[in-house]
Amino acid sequence: MKKSILPVEISNRTEKQTFGKEFLENLLKQHFGHSEFRGKQLEAIEAVLNGKDCFCLMPTGGGKSMCYQIPALAKPGIVLVVSPLIALMENQVKTLKERGICADFLSSTQLPHIKEKIHEDLNRGRPSTRLLYVTPELVATSGFKAKLTMLHKRGLLNLFAIDEAHCISTWGHDFRSSYRKLSSLRNHYSDVPILALTATAVPKVEKDVIQSLCLQQPLILRTSFNRPNIYYEVRYKDLLKDVYTDLSNLLKSLGGVCAIVYCLERSTCDVLSNHLLKAGISSAAYHAGLNSKLRTTVLDDWLSSRIQVVVATIAFGMGIDRKDVRFVCHMNIPKSMEGFYQESGRAGRDQLPSRSLLYYGLDDRKKMEFILRNAAGGKKSQASSSSDDLIKKSLADFSQMVEYCESPGCRRKKILQSFGEQVTTSFCQKSCDACKHPNLVSQRLEELGRIQNISRRGGPSPIFMSLSSTNLERHDSEFWNRDDEASLSDEDISASDDDVELQSGLSRSKLSSKVGLDEKIEILQRAEELYYRNGDTNKQKSGFSDKNAVSETLREMSKKRLLTSLEQACQRYVNLLLDPEVSASFLEMECFKRYGKVGKTFYNSQMAATIRWLSSATQEQISDRLIANSSLADNQSEPNLSRSSSSRLVDQEQMLPETTNEKTESTAQVQLSCQLLQPVKISKEKVELPPIPSFAEFAHKKRKETEGYLSSSKARTSGTLQNPVKKTRQQ
Numbered sequence: 001m002k003k004s005i006l007p008v009e010i011s012n013r014t015e016k017q018t019f020g021k022e023f024l025e026n027l028l029k030q031h032f033g034h035s036e037f038r039g040k041q042l043e044a045i046e047a048v049l050n051g052k053d054c055f056c057l058m059p060t061g062g063g064k065s066m067c068y069q070i071p072a073l074a075k076p077g078i079v080l081v082v083s084p085l086i087a088l089m090e091n092q093v094k095t096l097k098e099r100g101i102c103a104d105f106l107s108s109t110q111l112p113h114i115k116e117k118i119h120e121d122l123n124r125g126r127p128s129t130r131l132l133y134v135t136p137e138l139v140a141t142s143g144f145k146a147k148l149t150m151l152h153k154r155g156l157l158n159l160f161a162i163d164e165a166h167c168i169s170t171w172g173h174d175f176r177s178s179y180r181k182l183s184s185l186r187n188h189y190s191d192v193p194i195l196a197l198t199a200t201a202v203p204k205v206e207k208d209v210i211q212s213l214c215l216q217q218p219l220i221l222r223t224s225f226n227r228p229n230i231y232y233e234v235r236y237k238d239l240l241k242d243v244y245t246d247l248s249n250l251l252k253s254l255g256g257v258c259a260i261v262y263c264l265e266r267s268t269c270d271v272l273s274n275h276l277l278k279a280g281i282s283s284a285a286y287h288a289g290l291n292s293k294l295r296t297t298v299l300d301d302w303l304s305s306r307i308q309v310v311v312a313t314i315a316f317g318m319g320i321d322r323k324d325v326r327f328v329c330h331m332n333i334p335k336s337m338e339g340f341y342q343e344s345g346r347a348g349r350d351q352l353p354s355r356s357l358l359y360y361g362l363d364d365r366k367k368m369e370f371i372l373r374n375a376a377g378g379k380k381s382q383a384s385s386s387s388d389d390l391i392k393k394s395l396a397d398f399s400q401m402v403e404y405c406e407s408p409g410c411r412r413k414k415i416l417q418s419f420g421e422q423v424t425t426s427f428c429q430k431s432c433d434a435c436k437h438p439n440l441v442s443q444r445l446e447e448l449g450r451i452q453n454i455s456r457r458g459g460p461s462p463i464f465m466s467l468s469s470t471n472l473e474r475h476d477s478e479f480w481n482r483d484d485e486a487s488l489s490d491e492d493i494s495a496s497d498d499d500v501e502l503q504s505g506l507s508r509s510k511l512s513s514k515v516g517l518d519e520k521i522e523i524l525q526r527a528e529e530l531y532y533r534n535g536d537t538n539k540q541k542s543g544f545s546d547k548n549a550v551s552e553t554l555r556e557m558s559k560k561r562l563l564t565s566l567e568q569a570c571q572r573y574v575n576l577l578l579d580p581e582v583s584a585s586f587l588e589m590e591c592f593k594r595y596g597k598v599g600k601t602f603y604n605s606q607m608a609a610t611i612r613w614l615s616s617a618t619q620e621q622i623s624d625r626l627i628a629n630s631s632l633a634d635n636q637s638e639p640n641l642s643r644s645s646s647s648r649l650v651d652q653e654q655m656l657p658e659t660t661n662e663k664t665e666s667t668a669q670v671q672l673s674c675q676l677l678q679p680v681k682i683s684k685e686k687v688e689l690p691p692i693p694s695f696a697e698f699a700h701k702k703r704k705e706t707e708g709y710l711s712s713s714k715a716r717t718s719g720t721l722q723n724p725v726k727k728t729r730q731q
């Protein structure tokens with residue numbers, strides 16, 4: 001191990017001489033090769049060198065580490081750096097050692113003889129260690145406390161640097177209960193300055209951090225959160241034909257740049273990474289489901305450019321210092337702006353132009369809302385915070401992300417506003433899609449709004465949505481909120497990640513985990529029936545019967561809802577031969593004939609069931625029902641391919657200039673569908689329609705699909721299955 005070129009010794013320089021700007025700049029140049037300090041670095045360094053507590057809020061990649069690394073070189077003693085992740089500590093220690101600075105970290109992942117060596121060094125009269133990285137859990141143990149007290153008595157504690165300090169706050173997005181135990185540092189070592197560093201502290205969190213660490217009249221330094229070198233963009237999954245293809249095309253068009261793709265679920269990481277590999281993009285998955293050896297290999301390969309793209313859950317990346325990440329993509333909407341800012345902020349730490357892209361999907365939004373409702377309820381909290389408050393807080397945080405995706409206007413402005421910074425739109429200088437292509441973004445949002453209204457009114461039952469989220473996510477979602485205890489080994493911090501939390505959250509959901517899935521479905525089915533029955537009864541009670549008639553407007557709206565579902569089915573099955581408009585009219589008429597006279601409650605219920613069926617039916621089922629069996633209107637002999645779906649593809653291409661491959665593919669598919677589209681044969685015979693599935697049948701089917709999907713994605717991950725190939729209809 002290279003030793004520091006500045007061994008620990010008591011300097012006889014006066015403070016003024018020692019900590020002058022020139023002296024500090026020399027250290028920066030000599031050890032790190034940078035010519036000048038950035039932003040508020042110098043102020044923070046000077047404050048702590050003068051024994052002052054400091055709260056330092058700097059953007060991601062702003063250079064916070066330097067604020068404690070320079071003091072470690074400028075002043076005798078040891079800087080204790082508290083850090084939440086072993087991967088982060090390893091990374092920093094490695095870089096420092098490469099620069100000849102004596103730094104180390106203590107963790108249970110280290111071999112006993114290495115730990116022993118570090119302790120031996122600390123026991124020496126003049127330890128060579130300048131920076132010692134530890135986890136908050138270790139700081140809370142009595143053994144380590146005794147060590148600290150010994151160092152303090154010998155006058156060797158230079159500074160406590162609390163990195164990622166927002167982890168101390170329950171209001172922060174990365175709350176770690178073990179961080180709260182750091183509050184005893186100020187009392188025990190009153191003359192050692194504390195430096196709290198974070199990139200993501202809204203005013204509430206800032207106050208909480210300062211109070212929790214008991215900082216004494218700290219110098220508060222805030223730098224703008226703006227990351228001018230990052231271009232922000234949102235793409236809408238519901239308007240895209242194939243998100244994975246869109247992403248791989250974009251990555252190809254960016255030309256082999258270093259990238260991170262964040263996914264909510266581990267299985268998605270595996271599947272997407274395989275997809276990228278098949279598309280010729282070097283990538284690997286990284287998540288807590290992999291063993292630590294594999295994770296380290298992936299990290300090393302990515303850090304040393306052997307892998308271009310890491311497809312990861314949020315277990316990847318906090319504080320990882322790879323400067324030239326050019327592209328950060330979110331496959332799912334993050335749960336808060338703080339999380340999004342931090343993750344997207346891993347792009348362009350070298351200040352060069354970089355890109356953030358978020359794929360937003362309406363289903364993802366529903367899923368996340370469901371998760372937050374359930375997970376927040378179980379989060380350990382301060383005594384004063386009820387779980388209701390936490391749920392409200394989580395949902396309010398999430399709504400900022402939804403706003404970021406769903407409302408027009410500058411994305412950068414929305415990010416900065418969420419951190420309390422007010423800027424004008426021109427500030428962005430067209431470095432987000434909303435400023436660069438305002439019309440196209442508005443158009444996309446309008447389309448999304450239409451889909452959303454439709455799904456709100458007639459999409460899958462919200463009760464069902466909750467249930468399906470349960471099934472899909474209980475096994476492999478990852479969140480950052482952990483409730484680690486000091487009793488955990490420090491290894492647990494990076495090794496255990498957090499799949500337990502969601503499960504426990506779910507077990508606290510209204511439907512107890514003891515209730516089996518079938519029973520849950522039954523309960524939900526009864527709830528849905530009751531809902532419709534009560535709705536009807538209530539309306540009748542309140543003299544609603546007149547208004548219960550199915551109006552022409554309602555029928556038109558229903559046709560539109562059906563049309564959208566049919567268009568989506570056509571997008572799903574490119575060879576599905578039907579005319580969406582004719583089919584929508586047919587389905588609506590069929591529903592009206594049955595339920596029109598009974599009233600709109602039953603009509604709506606039936607309509608919802610039909611839309612549900614359309615969202616899950618196979619190509620054959622839809623064909624059988626709408627083409628083979630149906631007797632569509634006589635005058636519809638010239639069925640046309642849905643104009644709106646084809647124009648949607650064109651619009652999407654304008655938004656996505658990079659995806660030229662996608663464009664060619666889409667056009668080819670449209671042409672193919674046109675060729676295959678045959679006039680629908682009209683039959684006047686009475687039609688026997690296949691039954692519309694009940695809620696339970698539908699839910700069972702979905703469950704089977706989910707199970708099938710999970711097992712097939714497992715198989716795909718292990719390389720035993722090819723991507724499913726869409727069936728081609730024989731002419």
Ligand SMILES: Nc1ncnc2c1ncn2[C@@H]1O[C@H](COP(=O)(O)OP(=O)(O)OP(=O)(O)O)[C@@H](O)[C@H]1O
Binds near residue numbers: 036
């Ligand atoms: N004064 C400086 N001049 C040039 N580069 C600098 C300067 N200070 C720091 N850097 C570089 O900026 C990069 C980011 O620094 P650092 O990791 O400390 O950021 P951070 O603020 O801790 O970010 P994060 O919030 O993501 O942890 C590093 O590569 C570092 O070497």
Ligand SMILES: [Mg+2]
Binds near residue numbers: 064065163319
């Ligand atoms: Mg950092």
